[in-house]
Amino acid sequence: MDDRKLEVLRAIVEDYVATQEPVGSKAVSQRHALGVSAATVRNDMAYLEEAGYIQQPHTSAGRIPTAKGYRLFVDRLGKIKPLSAAERRAVHRFLSEAIDLDDVVTRTVRLLAQLTHQVAVVQYPSLNRSSVRHLELVSLTPTRLMLVMITDTGRVEQRYVEVPAELTEDDVLDLRRLVNEQLQGKALADAPRIIAGLAGLARPELRATASALARVLLESVVARTEERVAVAGAANLTRNGNFFAGSLRPILEALEEEVVLMQLLGRADSNALLTVRIGDENEVADFREATVVTAGYGPGSVVGHMGVLGPTRMDYPGTIAAVRAVARYVSEILEQNR
């Protein structure tokens, strides 16, 4: 494949992204300094179409890139355009004002939506890869406890525990000491094993209570694990004239399904720094017309993913840069809070 043909493809992608209209040979030869005439561009375009990189919505219309064309653009042509210094400062400032972990996630998702003008999705740090920092037991009534678990990513989970017998202050202290001794510093992935043996270690008269506690602990470790996601920027779906072929309906519905969102982000179990899934490359049926750009984040190892969802005709260099930059800053912040 010719160098010039690649340039023609780039021109088509860039113009189409900018104008949202099929781009013709004349426009390409004029607006991009290729040094050849429109007729030559036409020949190249015929080749590119034959090869499946571009297509015509109908005869006598200009060309638009196919998913395969965008893929080539992303892989070989798109230089990532870094954020401006001002943008970087703004990102940094905004994120460093966060008051707790939830706030970091909330701010991140808004920031991504705003920077990219697209729908942003951020996964809350997965519990799986974090470890227990502290467990707190608070007695509410004699037969009711509140269990609060704090992880090293700063996440807090709380649960009510109904216990079978009345507890004294000392009982609660005992239990608190026990669970902390056993679980503090342990990875959540290992927790279920440890929790299973918990009841056996308690004083005989506290066995029943300890096993009720163990049951709830297990739930809160296992059940809610990496379920939560934050979404922002749904309004951006209406930019550029409702880009999704049909209605917004299925997209808006999918955006409220946590399971779907997890698929969207999560399949990137790869540790790749950044993933771009274009059109058909998406496994989620509703997003076959969309592009998803995701990145992992976390202090050292990856504890979650974030990304944006937009039309295949998106500004790839800009979007990729934004996602990458934000993921890095968030990772830094988590690192500091370690």
Add this chain to the structure above:
Amino acid sequence: MDDRKLEVLRAIVEDYVATQEPVGSKAVSQRHALGVSAATVRNDMAYLEEAGYIQQPHTSAGRIPTAKGYRLFVDRLGKIKPLSAAERRAVHRFLSEAIDLDDVVTRTVRLLAQLTHQVAVVQYPSLNRSSVRHLELVSLTPTRLMLVMITDTGRVEQRYVEVPAELTEDDVLDLRRLVNEQLQGKALADAPRIIAGLAGLARPELRATASALARVLLESVVARTEERVAVAGAANLTRNGNFFAGSLRPILEALEEEVVLMQLLGRADSNALLTVRIGDENEVADFREATVVTAGYGPGSVVGHMGVLGPTRMDYPGTIAAVRAVARYVSEILEQNR
């Protein structure tokens, strides 16, 4: 105003809500057993239009209700149609499976969206009207604490506290005892006053630390107070053919602005059990074409509001019934968790 005229208005509202098309005199006289001819209905319609209850999109079209018409319908004509027994059971079951307060809110908002086929908004229980049940201090590093506040509505707030001096275990115990002694059981509304005096009560060598702690406490009591809202069912905006005149854009944007949502729900500072704001009655400009049905909820006193947002041409009896029923169940659940 004639009884029959009211019946005509009801017929117009019901048919328009059902079909989404202007309704003509013939349809009214045929489908609703009024026992009069179309010509008579036409006379009544002329009157209703004169009085501002209905209007014509253009000459030679049927009539559609105005906001004033809906208002009359709601006030005088709409018998609320209660949920079916099956629905009530489903609501109860779904809500009682919630595992903590956040989960109650999440489930509630989804439930409302599903029951009403509209956009649902639920305010997290306001901190203002709740009181402190327990404060927990966990030392993370010698100069860093985590503060966890548990309120009697079951809400948990966490914050990091950077302290100026290194703390021993005993120091932390001391501080924990102090803040709990002072704040436990106190209403959050009274908390700022108490917090102000906190530093003065600490041992001299802990003064600086106590005042850092007080500062953070104050923030977490005041700042985040009743800021959070949950939204669900945005996809329902696309039902019935994009009901909002213009694009969905401003609506979707408004739904991501917590401030706007609070206005939407909050203005109902009235303790009215249920509020219906139709069209212009809404103070938020973006929702002038919409109807908002809200209800307060809480154990005994109102601690938050919930509601749905939909087109003025909504199924009022059904929607009102659903909002009322859900608000009641949620209140019951909070009551139990007291």
Add this chain to the structure above:
DNA sequence: CACTGGCACTCCTGGACAGGGAGTGCCAAA
């Protein structure tokens, strides 16, 4: 051999226009 200008062809788009239909307002009669 690659590039270029010219030309006929295709197909979308928007405006103009007419016919059909639904609904109204008014009037005279019961």
Add this chain to the structure above:
DNA sequence: TTTGGCACTCCCTGTCCAGGAGTGCCAGTG
């Protein structure tokens, strides 16, 4: 007060036509 009749208005749909943009192909040129 109600009713049937009738003329009128206006929207909606489909058709037609001209204009425009873009293409493919071909023959000519360096």
